[in-house]
Amino acid sequence: xxxxxxxxxxxxxxxxxxxxxxxxxxxxxxxxxxxxxxxxxxxxxxxxxxxxxxxxxxxxxxxxxxxxxxxxxxxxxxxxxxxxxxxxxxxxxxxxxxxxxxxxxxxxxxxxxxxxxxxxxxxxxxxxxxxxxxxxxxxxxxxxxxxxxxxxxxxxxxxxxxxxxxxxxxxxxxxxxxxxxxxxxxxxxxxxxxxxxxxxxxxxxxxxxxxxxxxxxxxxxxxxxxxxxxxxxxxxxxxxxxxxxxxxxxxxxxxxxxxxxxxxxxxxxxxxxxxxxxxxxxxxxxxxxxxxxxxxxxxxxxxxxxxxxxxxxxxxxxxxxxxxxxxxxxxxxxxxxxxxxxxxxxxxxxxxxxxxxxxxxxxxxxxxxxxxxxxxxxxxxxxxxxxxxxxxx
Ligand SMILES: *Cc1c(COP(=O)(O)O)cnc(C)c1O
Numbered sequence: 001x002x003x004x005x006x007x008x009x010x011x012x013x014x015x016x017x018x019x020x021x022x023x024x025x026x027x028x029x030x031x032x033x034x035x036x037x038x039x040x041x042x043x044x045x046x047x048x049x050x051x052x053x054x055x056x057x058x059x060x061x062x063x064x065x066x067x068x069x070x071x072x073x074x075x076x077x078x079x080x081x082x083x084x085x086x087x088x089x090x091x092x093x094x095x096x097x098x099x100x101x102x103x104x105x106x107x108x109x110x111x112x113x114x115x116x117x118x119x120x121x122x123x124x125x126x127x128x129x130x131x132x133x134x135x136x137x138x139x140x141x142x143x144x145x146x147x148x149x150x151x152x153x154x155x156x157x158x159x160x161x162x163x164x165x166x167x168x169x170x171x172x173x174x175x176x177x178x179x180x181x182x183x184x185x186x187x188x189x190x191x192x193x194x195x196x197x198x199x200x201x202x203x204x205x206x207x208x209x210x211x212x213x214x215x216x217x218x219x220x221x222x223x224x225x226x227x228x229x230x231x232x233x234x235x236x237x238x239x240x241x242x243x244x245x246x247x248x249x250x251x252x253x254x255x256x257x258x259x260x261x262x263x264x265x266x267x268x269x270x271x272x273x274x275x276x277x278x279x280x281x282x283x284x285x286x287x288x289x290x291x292x293x294x295x296x297x298x299x300x301x302x303x304x305x306x307x308x309x310x311x312x313x314x315x316x317x318x319x320x321x322x323x324x325x326x327x328x329x330x331x332x333x334x335x336x337x338x339x340x341x342x343x344x345x346x347x348x349x350x351x352x353x354x355x356x357x358x359x360x361x362x363x364x365x366x367x368x369x370x371x372x373x374x375x376x377x378x379x380x381x382x383x384x385x386x387x388x389x390x391x392x393x
Contacts, residue, residue, distance in 0.1 A: 003021060024052075025048075025051075025052025026051075026052055026053045027051040027052060027378065028041075028043075028052070028373075030052065030357070036355065039357065039381055040357050040370065040371065041356060041368045041370045042369055043249075043369050043370055046227060046248040046249055046333070046369040047251075047252070047253055048252060048371055049227070049248075049249035049293065049371060049372045050252045050292050050373055051373045054373075056288055056292055057285060057288050057289060057292070061284065061285055061288075065281060068280045070279040070280060071279070073275075077278060077279065078280075079284040079287055080099060080279075082283070082287060083286050083290075084097040084278075086287065087246070087258060087260060088260065090290065091234075091244065092235060093234075093240060093244070095261055095262050095264065096261065097259070098258065098278075099256065099277040099282075100256075100259065100278075101274065101276050101282075102255060103137075103138050103143075103221035103245065104138025104139050104257075105138075105277075106247050106258055107137045107146065107221070108142055108143060109257075110245050111142055111143075111146065111182075113215075114181050114184075114215050114217065114243070115127055116266055117182070117215060118181035125179075127161070127162045128164060128177070128179040129182045129217075130164050130166055130175045130182070131146050131164075131165055131184045131185070132169070133148040133149070133165050133167050133168075134148060134149065134195065135147055135148040135185070135189060136149070136190065136191035136192060141156060141159060141160065144156060144159070145159040145160055146163055146184060148166075149192075149362075150165075169201040169205055176214060181215060182215035183216055183217065184217040184218075185202075185216075186218070186223065187202060187218060187236075188222075188223050190223070190361065191361055192361070192363065193361050193363030194328050194335030196328070197237075202237050202239060203237065206240070215242040216239070217241065217244075218232075218233070218234050218244050218245075220234065220245060220246050221246060221248055221257070223330075224246040225246060225248075225249040225289070225290070226293050226302060227331055227369075228330045228331035228332075228333060229330070229332075242261060242262055243260070243262075245257070245259050245260075246258045249372070250289065252286075252288070253285075254281060254286070255276075255282060256278070256282035256285070257277070292373075296372065305332065305373075305376075305379075308376055308379060309332060309334065309370065309374070309379055310334065312379055313383075314327050316386065323338060323390060324337060324366075325339050328365065332372055334368045334369075335366060335368065338364040338365070338366060344360050344366065346393060347389070348360055350393060354389040356389070370382075
C-alpha cells in the first residue's frame with residue numbers, strides 16, 4: 001500500500017488533497033520526495049509565519065519539550081502568563097487572554113463571553129450575534145453557524161440559535177435589536193476573498209456599538225500577529241474591539257488559539273476551560289514567534305517585504321489584465337480577483353506544476369499568504385514561476 005492508498009483507506013475524506021509528499025522545508029521553500037522545490041506562497045494557510053525549518057523556533061520547541069510539554073491548567077504555566085502579557089502589550093488594549101487550540105475554538109470562547117455578557121440576574125436577556133455574509137469563523141457547530149455562508153450549513157443542524165447575517169458592514173445596524181449582544185467580523189475577510197472592510201464604515205460601526213452597549217468581536221484568526229503589517233488588523237483600523245480572537249500565525253505551526261477581551265472579569269473559574277490550551281509547548285512556541293516577528297517589524301523589514309510583494313502582484317495583475325480584474329488585500333494577505341472564477345482551479349494546478357504554491361478563496365480569488373519572513377529572492381522566483389503558469393493557461 002503506497003502512501004496515497006493508505007491516506008484514502010484510513011483518513012476521512014474531508015479534503016480534496018493534492019498528492020504531493022513534502023519531506024522538508026526551509027524558509028519559504030518546500031521540497032518533495034523527489035527533491036523538487038516549491039516556493040510557498042501559502043505558509044500552511046497563514047500559519048508558518050516565520051517560515052519552514054526556522055532555527056530559533058525549532059530550538060525553543062526542543063528546549064521546552066525537554067523540560068515540560070504539558071501539565072494542565074490546574075497549575076501555573078510560566079510561558080502562558082508571559083505570552084498573555086506579550087499579547088496584551090502588543091495589542092495596546094487593556095485585556096486578558098484565554099488560550100485555546102485553534103481558531104474555531106478561540107471563536108467559541110468569544111461567543112461564550114458574549115453570551116455571558118447578555119446575562120442579567122441569571123437570565124440571558126441578549127444573545128443575538130450579527131455576522132457577515134461571506135464570513136468564515138470555523139468548523140465547530142457554533143463557529144459554523146456564525147459563518148455567514150449558508151451553503152456550509154447543509155447537513156449539520158439543528159444549530160445554536162441567535163446568529164443573523166448582514167450583507168455588508170453598512171447593513172449591520174439594521175439588524176441590531178434589543179436581543180443583540182454582539183457583532184462579529186473579520187476586518188479583512190480571508191476565506192471570503194481577501195476582502196478588506198472599509199475603514200470609515202468599521203470605525204462608525206464600532207462607535208455605534210459602544211453607544212448601544214453591544215460588543216464588537218473581531219476575528220483576527222487570519223489577520224492577527226503581523227499578517228497585515230500591524231500586530232492586529234484592529235490596530236490598523238484604529239478601533240478598540242471588546243473581544244479579539246487569534247490563532248493561525250501565532251504558533252508558527254504549533255496549534256494555539258487565543259481569545260482576548262477587555263471584559264477582564266467576565267469569566268469565573270469553571271465557566272470555560274481547555275485541556276491543552278496554552279500549554280508549555282504551544283505558549284513557548286508563540287513567545288518565540290512573537291519575538292522573531294517583533295524584531296522583523298521594528299527593523300522596517302516587514303514593511304519592505306509587504307511593499308515588495310504588493311508591487312510584484314500589482315505588476316502581475318497588470319501584465320495579465322485579461323485574467324485579473326484587480327489586486328486586493330492588506331499586508332501579506334493578498335489576492336488577485338479573477339475575471340473568470342472558473343479558471344481558479346486550473347490556475348492553482350498550473351502554479352503547482354511550475355513549482356509555486358498558491359491558495360483559492362471566495363469571490364473567485366487567487367490567494368497569497370506567504371511566510372512573513374519571505375525573502376525578495378523567494379518572492380521574485382515565485383512570481384516568475386507563477387508567470388510561466390499563467391502563460392500556459
Ligand atoms: C481559519 C480561520 C478560522 C478557523 O480556524 P481553525 O484553526 O481552522 O479552527 C476562523 N476564523 C478565520 C477568520 C479564519 O481564517
